[in-house]
Amino acid sequence: MCPVCPGESIDQSQNDIASYMREIVFDQVESGKTDEEIKNYFVERYGPVVLMQPPNKGVGRIAWIIPPIGFLIAIIVVYMVLSIMRRKRSQIQDERLYYDLDVSLTSDERKKYIALIENEEFSRKGKIR
Amino acid sequence: MVEIGHIAIIASFLVTMYSTFVGFAGGMLNGRDLASSARWGFYSVVPLLLVATMCLIYAFVTNDFSVKYVAENSNLAMPKAYAWVAFYSGNAGSLLYIALAFSVMGSLAIKVINVKLPYTAPYALGVMSLVLIFFLGVIVFLANPLDRLPVAPEDGQGINPLLIHFGMFIHPPFQMLGLISVAIPFSVAIGTLLSGRGGRDEWVDQGRLWGMISWLLLTAGLLLGSWWAYTILGWGGYWAWDPVENSALMPWLAMTAFVHSIMVQKRRGMFRMWNMLLIITSFAMAQLGMFINRGGPVPSVHSFAESTMGWIFLAIMAITLFCSLATFIFRYDTLKSRGTLESFISREAAFLAQNVLFLLIAFVTLWGTVFPIFSEAVDETTMTIGQPFFNKVNGPLMLLLIFMMGVGPLLPWRKATWRSAIRMLKGPLLLGISFIVISIIAGIREPWAVFAFGTCALALGGILQEWIRGTRSRYSRGESVPRAFIRLISANRPRYGGYVVHISIVMLGIGIVASSFYDVQRDVVMAPGDVETLGKYTFKYVGVDKEFFPDRVKEVAQFEVWSGDTYVGNMFPNRSFYPEFRIAATRGAIRSTPWEDFYLVPSEFREDGQAVFRVLINPMVWWMWASGPILVLGTILSLSPNRRIVRKLSLTDLSSGRGNISGVYTPLGAGD
Numbered sequence: 038m039c040p041v042c043p044g045e046s047i048d049q050s051q052n053d054i055a056s057y058m059r060e061i062v063f064d065q066v067e068s069g070k071t072d073e074e075i076k077n078y079f080v081e082r083y084g085p086v087v088l089m090q091p092p093n094k095g096v097g098r099i100a101w102i103i104p105p106i107g108f109l110i111a112i113i114v115v116y117m118v119l120s121i122m123r124r125k126r127s128q129i130q131d132e133r134l135y136y137d138l139d140v141s142l143t144s145d146e147r148k149k150y151i152a153l154i155e156n157e158e159f160s161r162k163g164k165i166r
Numbered sequence: 167m168v169e170i171g172h173i174a175i176i177a178s179f180l181v182t183m184y185s186t187f188v189g190f191a192g193g194m195l196n197g198r199d200l201a202s203s204a205r206w207g208f209y210s211v212v213p214l215l216l217v218a219t220m221c222l223i224y225a226f227v228t229n230d231f232s233v234k235y236v237a238e239n240s241n242l243a244m245p246k247a248y249a250w251v252a253f254y255s256g257n258a259g260s261l262l263y264i265a266l267a268f269s270v271m272g273s274l275a276i277k278v279i280n281v282k283l284p285y286t287a288p289y290a291l292g293v294m295s296l297v298l299i300f301f302l303g304v305i306v307f308l309a310n311p312l313d314r315l316p317v318a319p320e321d322g323q324g325i326n327p328l329l330i331h332f333g334m335f336i337h338p339p340f341q342m343l344g345l346i347s348v349a350i351p352f353s354v355a356i357g358t359l360l361s362g363r364g365g366r367d368e369w370v371d372q373g374r375l376w377g378m379i380s381w382l383l384l385t386a387g388l389l390l391g392s393w394w395a396y397t398i399l400g401w402g403g404y405w406a407w408d409p410v411e412n413s414a415l416m417p418w419l420a421m422t423a424f425v426h427s428i429m430v431q432k433r434r435g436m437f438r439m440w441n442m443l444l445i446i447t448s449f450a451m452a453q454l455g456m457f458i459n460r461g462g463p464v465p466s467v468h469s470f471a472e473s474t475m476g477w478i479f480l481a482i483m484a485i486t487l488f489c490s491l492a493t494f495i496f497r498y499d500t501l502k503s504r505g506t507l508e509s510f511i512s513r514e515a516a517f518l519a520q521n522v523l524f525l526l527i528a529f530v531t532l533w534g535t536v537f538p539i540f541s542e543a544v545d546e547t548t549m550t551i552g553q554p555f556f557n558k559v560n561g562p563l564m565l566l567l568i569f570m571m572g573v574g575p576l577l578p579w580r581k582a583t584w585r586s587a588i589r590m591l592k593g594p595l596l597l598g599i600s601f602i603v604i605s606i607i608a609g610i611r612e613p614w615a616v617f618a619f620g621t622c623a624l625a626l627g628g629i630l631q632e633w634i635r636g637t638r639s640r641y642s643r644g645e646s647v648p649r650a651f652i653r654l655i656s657a658n659r660p661r662y663g664g665y666v667v668h669i670s671i672v673m674l675g676i677g678i679v680a681s682s683f684y685d686v687q688r689d690v691v692m693a694p695g696d697v698e699t700l701g702k703y704t705f706k707y708v709g710v711d712k713e714f715f716p717d718r719v720k721e722v723a724q725f726e727v728w729s730g731d732t733y734v735g736n737m738f739p740n741r742s743f744y745p746e747f748r749i750a751a752t753r754g755a756i757r758s759t760p761w762e763d764f765y766l767v768p769s770e771f772r773e774d775g776q777a778v779f780r781v782l783i784n785p786m787v788w789w790m791w792a793s794g795p796i797l798v799l800g801t802i803l804s805l806s807p808n809r810r811i812v813r814k815l816s817l818t819d820l821s822s823g824r825g826n827i828s829g830v831y832t833p834l835g836a837g838d
Binding site for chain 1: 503510
């Protein structure tokens with residue numbers, strides 16, 4: 038992460054400092070240093086702000102922990118909402134599902150109609166006209 | 167000229183105030199005259215703001231540097247066509263642009279809503295006017311682009327050179343319009359709550375229509391923005407998880423969830439409260455986006471319109487959120503669900519899971535964006551959350567989303583048995599798995615990439631299966647194949663339009679996955695005459711031309727490029743240096759094919775004739791840009807009204823047993 042240009046990495050930035058830092062990285066890779074050592078070299082000079090991602094320790098760890106926790110909570114919420122919605126269903130009669138259709142049907146027609154809705158493909162097969 | 171603009175802005179501010187009060191009064195007293203007066207008030211803001219805009223652009227074209235905003239954002243050397251870009255390149259001007267764009271789109275929306283939802287329309291109008299008042303108020307009292315300077319300078323400071331690009335004509339207008347247009351479905355929703363008609367589901371069609379338009383604008387803004395970054399910022403990428411990019415992505419995610427879950431309400435009368443909360447969240451996120459863009463607290467490459475007034479946007483966001491949630495709680499009892507969930511294996515359940523997933527991604531993105539502030543407050547260490555973090559965290563979630571996109575539409579409404587679900591999913595799953603096997607055989611070893619390609623294949627397979635099944639059943643009734651296919655799509659446009667959009671998302675996904683896992687990059691130092699190779703490409707650096715302009719020095723490098731043994735032509739990457747700004751703008755040269763992009767960017771031209779270039783091969787980026795038009799097409803298709811079928815419907819036909827089948831389907835919700 039480039040120290041002077043907002044929001045650009047040294048890889049992206051066209052700034053002089055960024056290209057200077059690229060050269061440092063290049064030289065240090067040449068001299069056989071590991072990635073970790075090079076990163077530490079920059080962190081010592083500029084602080085953790087130069088890293089593109091927070092370190093997995095101290096406050097930085099919080100950044101990493103929250104998303105998986107959010108994922109777990111999301112799964113639990115979906116499961117709970119679905120089961121609550123399902124429980125409610127058993128209290129309500131099936132017929133209520135169609136009460137909003139303001140049409141009076143004989144029981145035979147009603148059965149036919151429900152059967153139609155149940156069958157996903159009815160509109161394509163078009164058996165009933 | 168400038169004074170006329172001043173008067174127009176103040177007049178529009180007063181008229182909007184009038185519209186707000188009279189609009190709400192019209193809704194509460196059920197006064198038709200009041201409501202229509204408020205409506206005409208809102209319409210009249212459009213010409214007023216047009217006049218103000220014309221005045222500002224006139225000042226740019228005539229180089230009237232006595233206007234502060236013109237002096238700050240242009241100079242004599244600026245090409246005149248960029249007067250339009252300069253108009254919204256700064257803070258004050260972009261506010262005027264937003265107000266103008268919102269008044270135009272809001273007027274259209276009010277015209278339509280007034281016909282479709284006569285009882286809700288006055289309230290919706292009131293909410294829209296409130297939003298407009300905010301922007302006009304900020305312009306009038308804090309940041310008027312038409313303010314004069316006490317002494318007019320000789321020349322202006324000039325426009326930021328990075329903004330001199332064709333993309334500037336389209337990306338910011340779409341992005342800003344997209345963000346503010348979220349206010350329209352939001353107003354419809356809040357209007358429905360205020361008028362107490364939330365239980366009738368009548369707002370669903372209008373909410374969906376304006377929600378999708380706004381979603382389309384946001385998508386266009388995002389895609390154009392990435393395209394612009396890819397061609398101009400010159401690092402070979404298109405998305406950097408920059409705070410401002412994130413803040414545009416978050417409302418897009420929330421809106422995507424909204425346009426999906428509104429279908430459940432349309433079809434099954436469920437998720438009434440959820441939809442309200444989603445649209446409230448979307449609007450809050452859109453406001454947050456504007457806040458982060460304007461003097462936001464986090465550093466970003468987008469800090470063009472920066473100003474000290476970001477905090478006003480944050481305050482307004484808090485107030486909006488508070489008021490809309492209060493309205494929601496106040497009208498809570500009107501929003502009980504009609505339908506109920508019958509099974510975990512149903513499309514409703516899939517929609518809910520998908521919705522939560524979208525919100526989770528939005529939340530994680532928000533978390534990553536604001537974390538630097540958090541860490542500074544807690545520990546006093548500043549940290550950066552960059553690309554690697556978001557890729558690691560959001561990547562798997564997005565993959566899961568593509569999986570849901572493949573599975574969800576295949577599940578039936580209400581309930582499915584495990585057996586029928588497996589029967590529907592068998593084909594796509596097999597296709598996905600076989601793709602995974604093929605990729606491994608073809609030498610793709612990266613586990614995430616293999617997995618992602620398999621998931622994309624699954625999603626695509628699901629859509630194809632639906633098309634083939636539908637076409638086949640029509641074919642068996644004696645229609646020819648192309649005819650059956652076209653009939654199939656036009657019979658249920660929301661559904662098949664949605665599939666077209668899904669295909670474009672798969673294309674986007676393939677482009678993103680391929681280019682993030684398989685890009686090749688090399689930095690080379692070359693003297694004129696040198697030849698280098700990367701992958702199958704061989705390129706020869708012929709030399710550099712220096713061109714001098716009043717405001718910049720432009721260095722154009724010439725390359726001869728071969729792909730394998732065939733000569734494919736010259737490429738001219740260039741770099742301009744603007745001494746006044748001390749900014750260099752590079753423009754890469756790209757040879758794009760569906761298979762891969764060959765990308766050349768100059769990093770540095772040295773005195774001794776040598777030059778440093780960055781050479782990249784980005785696989786399949788072409789597909790990302792190609793997905794854009796398809797996405798637009800799909801959205802338009804799914805919004806186009808189904809007149810033919812609606813006309814055929816009549817309830818008497820239904821009760822007498824002669825009901826047209828596709829007709830029965832439509833009023834229940836064409837969103838199957």
